[in-house]
Amino acid sequence: GQNIDQPTEMTATEGAIVQINCTYQTSGFNGLFWYQQHAGEAPTFLSYNVLDGLEEKGRFSSFLSRSKGYSYLLLKELQMKDSASYLCAVRSTDSWGKLQFGAGTQVVVTP
Amino acid sequence: DSGVTQTPKHLITATGQRVTLRCSPRSGDLSVYWYQQSLDQGLQFLIQYYNGEERAKGNILERFSAQQFPDLHSELNLSSLELGDSALYFCASSDPGYRTNEQFFGPGTRLTVL
Numbered sequence: 001g002q003n004i005d006q007p008t009e010m011t012a013t014e015g016a017i018v019q020i021n022c023t024y025q026t027s028g029f030n031g032l033f034w035y036q037q038h039a040g041e042a043p044t045f046l047s048y049n050v051l052d053g054l055e056e057k058g059r060f061s062s063f064l065s066r067s068k069g070y071s072y073l074l075l076k077e078l079q080m081k082d083s084a085s086y087l088c089a090v091r092s093t094d095s096w097g098k099l100q101f102g103a104g105t106q107v108v109v110t111p
Numbered sequence: 112d113s114g115v116t117q118t119p120k121h122l123i124t125a126t127g128q129r130v131t132l133r134c135s136p137r138s139g140d141l142s143v144y145w146y147q148q149s150l151d152q153g154l155q156f157l158i159q160y161y162n163g164e165e166r167a168k169g170n171i172l173e174r175f176s177a178q179q180f181p182d183l184h185s186e187l188n189l190s191s192l193e194l195g196d197s198a199l200y201f202c203a204s205s206d207p208g209y210r211t212n213e214q215f216f217g218p219g220t221r222l223t224v225l
Contacts, residue, residue, distance in 0.1 A: 031212075041218070041219075042113065042218050043201070043216050044216070045213045045215070048213060087153075087154065096159060096161055096166040097144075097207055097212050097214070098159050098166075100156065101153060103153040104153055
């Protein structure tokens, strides 16, 4: 089975940086995804990591350490529109692409 | 717009009733996934279909069933509805041929059971 942990909520100021951590336990790892979800809306894909290291995409970066079962999502130059829930999801090797999602981290950006 | 469509957007019904939620995947995507999102439980995987066949099952209740049709659209049937079934139901689709095989989510159906 899988167990995914991420903080419930984080608050940061506009223009700042926030790092959302995610730890996971899985029987066979085949990729980690980050999604952004605004309240009442669909999750939207942000990033994918399958090898160790950092993936950068504009203001968002995601890091993975498979040996530690650890990932983080880094949000830079925070904007008010970044206030949302950020979901960490793991795909295992025994699945057909199905994902196990963490409970999500609610990021609140303040002026 | 992800390219995944879901109908209806909102559904209000009574306990004991049966409803059908519909999903059309992105053009070319063979996999369809259904998720339930309640306030206290996060995004829960229900079931996956690939090209018409069931491939994976999550915490789907026996009162719930799904299928994927030859044109690849999918339906989720919820019966004997209970108050606790009130939630957002999302459909997602993906193409295993993509390197990342990320899932694209539809806008969801908000089900309210009174």
